[in-house]
Amino acid sequence: xxxxxxxxxxxxxxxxxxxxxxxxxxxxxxxxxxxxxxxxxxxxxxxxxxxxxxxxxxxxxxxxxxxxxxxxxxxxxxxxxxxxxxxxxxxxxxxxxxxxxxxxxxxxxxxxxxxxxxxxxxxxxxxxxxxxxxxxxxxxxxxxxxxxxxxxxxxxxxxxxxxxxxxxxxxxxxxxxxxxxxxxxxxxxxxxxxxxxxxxxxxxxxxxxxxxxxxxxxxxxxxxxxxxxxxxxxxxxxxxxxxxxxxxxxxxxxxxxxxxxxxxxxxxxxxxxxxxxxxxxxxxxxxxxxxxxxxxxxxxxxxxxxxxxxxxxxxxxxxxxxx
Ligand code: SAM
Ligand code: SF4
Numbered sequence: 001x002x003x004x005x006x007x008x009x010x011x012x013x014x015x016x017x018x019x020x021x022x023x024x025x026x027x028x029x030x031x032x033x034x035x036x037x038x039x040x041x042x043x044x045x046x047x048x049x050x051x052x053x054x055x056x057x058x059x060x061x062x063x064x065x066x067x068x069x070x071x072x073x074x075x076x077x078x079x080x081x082x083x084x085x086x087x088x089x090x091x092x093x094x095x096x097x098x099x100x101x102x103x104x105x106x107x108x109x110x111x112x113x114x115x116x117x118x119x120x121x122x123x124x125x126x127x128x129x130x131x132x133x134x135x136x137x138x139x140x141x142x143x144x145x146x147x148x149x150x151x152x153x154x155x156x157x158x159x160x161x162x163x164x165x166x167x168x169x170x171x172x173x174x175x176x177x178x179x180x181x182x183x184x185x186x187x188x189x190x191x192x193x194x195x196x197x198x199x200x201x202x203x204x205x206x207x208x209x210x211x212x213x214x215x216x217x218x219x220x221x222x223x224x225x226x227x228x229x230x231x232x233x234x235x236x237x238x239x240x241x242x243x244x245x246x247x248x249x250x251x252x253x254x255x256x257x258x259x260x261x262x263x264x265x266x267x268x269x270x271x272x273x274x275x276x277x278x279x280x281x282x283x284x285x286x287x288x289x290x291x292x293x294x295x296x297x298x299x300x301x302x303x304x305x306x307x308x309x310x311x312x313x314x315x316x317x318x319x320x321x322x323x
Contacts, residue, residue: 001058003300010060011225011255014051014082015322016075017041018260020068022096023132024120026160026193027318030132042262042277044078048085050258050276053290055087057297059256063092063116065322067260070099080110092116094156094322098134100142104149114152116183117143121164122171130164143180153180154240158187159199168204169211175237183227183240190268191317201241208232208239226252250303256296259321264293266300268321269313 003009019035020028042050051062062082069075070093083091090113097117107115119139121127127136146153155174159165171182187198208215208230218229218238226249227240243249250267257265262277274296279289 001294001297003298005251005300005302007251007253007300008058009254009256009297009300010058011063012051012054012059012061013063013065013255013257013322014047015065015067015258015260015320016047016069016078017067017072018320019071020066020096020319021071021098022068022134024096024118025130025132025163026158026187026196027191029192029317033319036261041260042258044074044081046262046277046280047078048081049280049286049289050262050293051082051088052085053286053293054258055085056290057294058087060087061090061092062088063094065094067319067322068096068099069093070095070103076103076106076110079107079112083111094118096131096134097139097142099138101138101145104142104145104151108149108151112151114154115146116154116156117146118156118158120158120160121167122174123167126164143178147179155180155182156185157182158185159204160187161197161199163196165199168199168207172208172212172232172239175231175239176233176235178236180237181229181240182237183242185242186245188245188268188318190321193318198245200245201243204241225254253300253303256300257322259316264296265321266296267303270301271313271316272299272301 001009023030064079079091082088091111092114093112094116117139120130124136127134143153157171159168174180175182184201184204186201187193187196212232214233216231218231220228227242229238229240231238259265263273263275265273274292279292
């Protein structure tokens with residue numbers, strides 16, 4: 001369906017939990033995390049009902065996210081059921097990769113086309129301190145297993161000044177021999193992310209120019225949202241840039257989000273939206289639920305105002321939204 005600015009909205013980022021097995025320094029506090037109780041989150045049945053209604057208004061592509069989506073009990077069965085909903089054409093996951101290895105086969109069988117794995121360091125010790133607990137070897141194993149099972153892997157990497165910015169070239173080199181894309185995502189001033197200084201994608205591009213001779217500009221790919229891609233040195237994979245901060249891509253925004261407690265969010269930056277959970281628990285009919293979803297999507301804000309507007313600014317942390 002189209003929103004009031006004539007953007008085609010066909011992509012839903014569905015967060016199935018706010019809980020996580022890591023505590024990345026720019027995403028979550030170490031201790032102060034008031035995770036939702038199970039009863040506060042959408043149940044599997046409620047998620048399926050909501051996705052069915054979203055599909056009826058024109059959502060075709062779903063990304064399962066979190067928190068860490070793979071910590072939700074029975075998540076592979078849930079993903080399988082979502083993928084069977086009429087109208088859902090593509091299903092993807094964003095994960096930190098720690099619990100992914102054992103689930104790759106089931107996910108491949110459920111039709112998951114790709115996983116975005118968030119990875120900010122290739123150094124064991126640094127990975128542990130950045131995530132405050134993660135085991136890098138588990139993530140690297142999961143990446144190889146996805147490739148083995150034909151699931152497309154994209155690494156999402158957030159570069160933070162004075163923390164991991166010295167690994168930019170190492171990440172780019174990963175694309176040379178493996179069919180994986182590495183995408184640099186600019187740090188956003190959300191939650192604890194406000195405390196850190198990100199590295200702009202322009203700085204990363206400049207560094208690439210200084211280090212590689214053979215750079216091919218690919219630009220945007222239809223299925224890859226706002227990322228702009230390049231390739232270096234005949235690599236098997238691509239290098240992408242998602243520059244939400246330095247280059248607003250709101251004009252082409254095609255997405256809405258649903259938080260674990262069932263809040264349909266119109267835009268990452270603002271707290272606008274509607275609680276589908278409350279509507280469902282008050283007994284709304286399927287027809288009226290569809291109308292409410294349609295209205296909320298239609299009224300998506302024109303653009304984010306991360307650098308200017310504090311009014312109605314989202315106060316949730318990234319793990320409570322899903323990125
Ligand atoms: N746990 C999963 C993971 O890490 O992939 C999914 C949820 S996580 C919130 C989704 C993405 O948000 C991750 O790639 C993470 O790096 C990114 N993220 C978290 N906080 C961010 C921030 N302040 N700015 C930019 N990206 C952020
Ligand atoms: Fe967890 Fe993902 Fe946030 Fe890291 S970025 S703390 S893995 S939700």
